[in-house]
Amino acid sequence: MGGALVVLGLLGGCGVPTEDAPRAVAPPPGPFPSPGAVVGTPTPTLTAGRATEVLCFVRDDRLVRVERHVDGTPTVDAQLQHLLAGPTTAERDTGFTTALPGAVPVAAARPxxxxxxxxLGGAGDETGRSDEVLAFGQIVCTLTARSxxxxxxxxxxxxxxxxxxADGSLSRRPLAADDYAGLVVPR
Structure with a gap:
């Protein structure tokens, strides 16, 4: 019993005052590196969502990969529909556009x-738009960004x-992101 009194005496004398009621504590400013991260390495921005969806938009006549964080991996058709919907307001505010409206009338996508x-829908009339290559590149680069x-x-x-x-040639063969590599720039 004498040992317990000594421990209580030491704890009571540690200089931390007691309070009658709990109080809210504000978290310190962050972000903080994750465990095992090297100090000085930039911490990635965390955004809500469990999956990353890549969409390719246009900025300064180049293709740029944009990552959106979504609740789950979208189907191929859903991802294509997200691309066709165009950039969000925030993405447009940072200079992203799309070449798709009017250039490529997409009817359906089938894996x-x-x-x-x-x-592609439509009667098959060529639009004559100079940004058609960007429109097709947006679709190819978006869909092939999927695993x-x-x-x-x-x-x-x-x-x-x-x-x-990207080189101006026409192709009927299966296309990959490499076919548009000359148009893709890092974000």
Whole structure:
């Protein structure tokens, strides 16, 4: 019992005053590096969401990958619909645009293994727009950013469609992000 009194006496004399009621404590300013992080390394910005969705938009006539944090991995068609919806207000405020409206009338996307078939609507009239290559690049770079997609093929009326690549050539073959590498810049 004498040892317990000594411990109580030491704890009572540690200089921390007691309070009658709990009080709120504000967290110190952060962000703080995660455990194991090297000091001086930038801490990534954390955004709500459990999955990262990559969309390719246009800025200064170049393709730029934009990451959005979403609750779950979207289907191929849902991700394409997000791309077709265009940049958010915040993304537009930082200079992002899209070449898709009016350039490429997308009707549907169908995964077939690691390839996605994209059906284009419309009568097949060429738009003559100079940014068509950016529009096709946006679709290809967005869909091939997924881990389950390697290539994209475009169809109109069930027939493979020749689409422009970054070098200006037309291709009916499956396209990959490498076909537009000359147009992609880091964010």
């Amino acid at each position: 077939r293994g690691t390839e996605v078939d994209v059906d 389950d997609v390697d290539t994209v093929v475009f169809f109109r009326g069930g027939a493979p469609l020749g689409v422009p690549r």
